[in-house]
Amino acid sequence: MSNKIEKVAVIGAGSWGTALAIVLADNGHEVRLWGHKQEQIDEINSKHTNEKYLPGINLPEGITGIGSLTSVLQDVEIVVLAVPTKAIREVLGKVREFQSKPITIVHVSKGIEPDTLLRISEMIEQELPPAILKDIVVLSGPSHAEEVSLRHPTTVAVSSKNMDIANKVQDLFMNQHFRVYTNPDVIGVEIGGALKNIIALAAGISDGLGYGDNAKAALITRGLTEIARLGTKMGANPLTFLGLSGIGDLIVTCTSVHSRNWRAGNMLGKGMNLDEVLERMGMVVEGVRTTKAAYQLSEKYNVKMPITEALFGVLFNDNNPKDAVDQLMGRLKTHEMEDLTNELEV
Incomplete structure (x- = not known):
């Protein structure tokens, strides 16, 4: 586990995005969780729950729900992208309109885009210019959100063309319940997960x-x-x-x-x-x-x-x-x- 406290944005307040936000908050990081429904954001902030996606789970105090993409990305270097494959282009298109500082995207979705036949990392590269996109990391592996949120033992892999940033993301997520391995094979990790x-x-x-x-x-x-x-x-x-x-x-x-x-x-x-x-x-x-x-x-x-x-x-x-x-x-x-x-x- 990394000793450095990070501000991390998690885009996507579904079950997997919320479960990963729990892991990050358990590690002491300041987590901003974005969702597009205001009533869900209000529930996260007032009740510290996300009942639709993770019923019965109490969220750590370190998670703040935010409904604005601009606000969730402010002064953040690492962004966990946890939206369905079909929503990735729409969400990143909005990010592209206002983001000026470089960010590292950790994508945790598992899919391939029909017709273009692009893997998710390739879609991200198309949507975000090099001036904004610093690195891409893939996080994948046998992991149900329901079990991760209960702190049951889980092991995943992270992969990137830049193994230094893969190691950083490994440290970001790693704890006694959530073990992270690195793998340099981005294509294999994405194809296997999809x-x-x-x-x-x-x-x-x-x-x-x-x-x-x-x-x-x-x-x-x-x-x-x-x-x-x-x-x-x-x-x-x-x-x-x-x-x-x-x-x-x-x-x-x-x-x-x-x-x-x-x-x-x-x-x-x-x-x-x-x-x-x-x-x-x-x-x-x-x-x-x-x-x-x-x-x-x-x-x-x-x-x-x-x-x-x-x-x-x-x-x-x-x-x-x-x-x-x-x-x-x-x-x-x-x-x-x-x-x-x-x-x-x-």
Whole structure:
């Protein structure tokens, strides 16, 4: 843990942004938490709670809710960006209008932008000019906001092109409950964090259909192969997918009721359509947009991603979930070791 007290802005007062604000406040930092709903900001400041996103959790005194982007960024050098992928350009566009001093962005969202096929760090680089954007750090790994807010043991990874700033962010967040590793593979950390949501949707569908642990274990294992297959084509280190932001994040997201993506998939498996699921969730399900982006990436890089392809059909072509799972099981036979070796040789 860093001995230096920092002013840190957290943009996004959802469950993950609030949980990370708790970690930072526990470490003694002055935390400003931005949200766009005034009643939520008032609740954070008067009751020290954020009941919609983290029910039953008391927030530390070191967290101040702020509804103005200009105010939340005043005299701040480190900004935690915790908004959904689809809101990143809008939020950073507003920041660009008034920000003049350089800031380091620590982004904690997990997604890929459809159509542009950009990773989040690439979106940030497009939206903020070099005069404003000092560095980008990715924070990712197996971490449910609900458990982090309860100070349950959690381990994540941070990655940046500038490892000095990655080390600084490691110190910023590190404490006895929240362990942080560094990893220089930005591409791998971002791809692992984004694509695991696709496999979690598929795992939820499998559970919703009433299939057991055997089917889910197969989805997780073959899902990891898909993630590594695409990630290495895009320039990632294959070993990253054996770490926290690969298999670690994949396991926790595919097996927990805390996972929005698993819960959404579970509802799909039980017969709801996508619109009904998203309305009932009431929160962003990143895996839906990421499935479209990953499907487009698989075509761009000519990479086999059968689980992603099957899920794309369920989400966007109204394919029957059971038929999609049956088609996956009925694919042509292949040799597992040969398949895995090919991924590592990419």
